Amino acid sequence: xxxxxxxCCLPICREVVVDQVAQRQSPVTESFLERVASGEPxxxxxxxDRYGALVWSIARRMSADPHDAEDAVQDIFxxxxxxxxxxxxxxxxxxxxxxxxxxxxxxxxxxxxxxxPATKALPEFDITGGVDRSFDSVDLQDEVRIAxxxxxxxxxxxxxALELSIYQGCSHQEISEQLSLPLGxxxxxxxxxxxxxxxxxxxxxxx
Numbered sequence: 001x002x003x004x005x006x007x008c009c010l011p012i013c014r015e016v017v018v019d020q021v022a023q024r025q026s027p028v029t030e031s032f033l034e035r036v037a038s039g040e041p042x043x044x045x046x047x048x049d050r051y052g053a054l055v056w057s058i059a060r061r062m063s064a065d066p067h068d069a070e071d072a073v074q075d076i077f078x079x080x081x082x083x084x085x086x087x088x089x090x091x092x093x094x095x096x097x098x099x100x101x102x103x104x105x106x107x108x109x110x111x112x113x114x115x116x117p118a119t120k121a122l123p124e125f126d127i128t129g130g131v132d133r134s135f136d137s138v139d140l141q142d143e144v145r146i147a148x149x150x151x152x153x154x155x156x157x158x159x160x161a162l163e164l165s166i167y168q169g170c171s172h173q174e175i176s177e178q179l180s181l182p183l184g185x186x187x188x189x190x191x192x193x194x195x196x197x198x199x200x201x202x203x204x205x206x207x
Contacts, residue, residue, distance in 0.1 A: 033094055037085035047080065051098045058099060060198070062106040070194040072109055074165055076102045150200040158193035161186055 032050060035043030055076050056069075063069035079101050087097050154162075157179075164170040164178060172190070176183045 031087065031089060031094060033080070033084040033087040033097065036081060037087070044081070047098075048077065051080075051095070054095065054098060055102050058102045059106060062103065062110070066195075066198050067191070068109065070191060070198070072106055073194075075109070076105045079105050150197050154193050154196065155189075157181075158189045161189040162193050165190055 032043055032047045036047055056073055059069040059072045059076065060066070063072060080098065083101060087094060092100075160179065161175055161181075164175045165172075170178065172183055172186050175181075175190075176186045179186065181189075
């Protein structure tokens with residue numbers, strides 16, 4: 001569960017800024033996505049440990065409705081698992097690739113609600129867009145700390161439901177069957193757990 005606590009932290013950072021901070025703190029010497037593509041089970045957890053925070057922060061920033069962000073996180077990781085083999089370290093860093101996947105999924109979700117035009121197909125890999133530099137490593141470290149503290153306060157059943165959803169990409173129905181819980185209860189556990197984290201982060205930003 002320690003790795004899971006890292007997975008859903010909510011730092012504020014965009015891809016290039018995260019690249020710089022992450023490389024200083026923990027240089028990447030191997031490709032987690034390549035390990036996922038090769039079918040290594042432990043690699044899934046490694047990807048969530050390293051990039052769960054980034055995915056969550058992007059989802060929060062690009063979703064008008066906080067509940068949409070919570071649902072989008074699951075979609076983004078599902079996209080990462082299915083597109084891991086497309087990662088090419090000669091084109092961009094793993095962090096930038098993850099960010100691109102997250103942004104495209106979020107734009108697609110907004111498009112379906114009539115807010116954005118359709119995105120290009122995923123193979124049109126574009127990493128030339130501008131970078132939002134309004135957040136720094138202090139924000140990152142502070143939000144990671146707050147998110148960890150609040151995740152640790154979740155009930156075990158909420159943590160387990162979130163773990164199955166984010167780590168293993170299980171649907172609500174699959175989680176219901178694995179935990180022998182009603183579908184409504186599973187949805188409630190996931191939503192309440194993520195909502196607690198979101199509200200804690202919102203309180204942090206209050207004057």
